[in-house]
Amino acid sequence: MFKDIMEVKGSMGFKQDEVDGQRQAAGLLQLHPRSGTNVEMLGITSLRVDIHRTSLLAGQRYSFVLTANQIVGNYWIRPLAILRYAGAPKADPKTSSVVTQPLVETLLHPLMPSRAPGNPYPSGADYNIQLELGLDLPTFKFLVNGTVC
Numbered sequence: 001m002f003k004d005i006m007e008v009k010g011s012m013g014f015k016q017d018e019v020d021g022q023r024q025a026a027g028l029l030q031l032h033p034r035s036g037t038n039v040e041m042l043g044i045t046s047l048r049v050d051i052h053r054t055s056l057l058a059g060q061r062y063s064f065v066l067t068a069n070q071i072v073g074n075y076w077i078r079p080l081a082i083l084r085y086a087g088a089p090k091a092d093p094k095t096s097s098v099v100t101q102p103l104v105e106t107l108l109h110p111l112m113p114s115r116a117p118g119n120p121y122p123s124g125a126d127y128n129i130q131l132e133l134g135l136d137l138p139t140f141k142f143l144v145n146g147t148v149c
Contacts, residue, residue, distance in 0.1 A: 004081040008068040040064075045111040054103035062103075 040046060040063035054062060066077075072085040074093040082093055118125040134143035142149045 005084055006077070006081050007084050007086060008066075009086045010068050010070075010072065041105075041108055046108045047111055049103065049107050051103040 040061075042061055048065075051064065056062065066083070068083075068085065070085070072087050074085075074088050074091055075083040076093045077083050084090070130145075132143075132145050134146070135141070136143055136148060139148070
């Protein structure tokens with residue numbers, strides 16, 4: 001069952017944010033019969049990658065730009081919504097589930113390269129925390145720096 005109806009005007013682009021907050025391990029976002037352009041993953045702006053489908057893991061977030069360049073009608077954004085062009089009848093889409101371009105995550109690269117915090121050598125972190133892990137055998141509880149967890 002769809003959750004929403006997105007009404008759009010032709011020849012315009014729309015940014016859509018998708019977050020998988022479901023309790024299941026993974027979900028699937030599909031655009032029929034069109035594609036979108038992925039522009040963000042987990043809040044990091046990326047080089048653009050065209051997609052028809054992407055898997056969403058629990059808590060994962062993608063943003064994509066959808067360009068309204070199809071003929072006036074109703075289209076699925078599965079399983080989330082119906083994309084309805086201005087002037088289209090208020091009806092369920094009749095598009096199929098043909099997917100030709102899934103998102104390949106290894107093609108995602110940040111728009112602006114950034115490095116990890118700290119310095120690139122052992123103990124070069126901004127702040128080093130020493131953790132001493134242990135086990136309290138009588139209670140069978142874990143210890144971190146001598147404190148029961």
